[in-house]
Amino acid sequence: MERKQFQLNDIVEMKKQHPCGTNRWKVIRLGADIRIKCEGCQHSVMIPRVEFEKKMKKVLVKAEAE
Numbered sequence: 001m002e003r004k005q006f007q008l009n010d011i012v013e014m015k016k017q018h019p020c021g022t023n024r025w026k027v028i029r030l031g032a033d034i035r036i037k038c039e040g041c042q043h044s045v046m047i048p049r050v051e052f053e054k055k056m057k058k059v060l061v062k063a064e065a066e
């Protein structure tokens, strides 16, 4: 199975949507823990990378390389 590729500022879709009804999350911090921010309500959560990779469904929008 291919390892999921993602980078800072990507917009990703998770397997479960946020209770606010939005399923668009922006990756705002990378590390051993990943911080993602809900694009709907701006709520942010920090989750371990391993868990993030399991729960992330796909990258919706790739961040522009700058």
Ligand SMILES: [Zn+2]
Residues within 6 Å of the ligand: 018, 019, 020, 021, 022, 038, 039, 040, 041, 042, 043
């Ligand atoms: Zn939300």
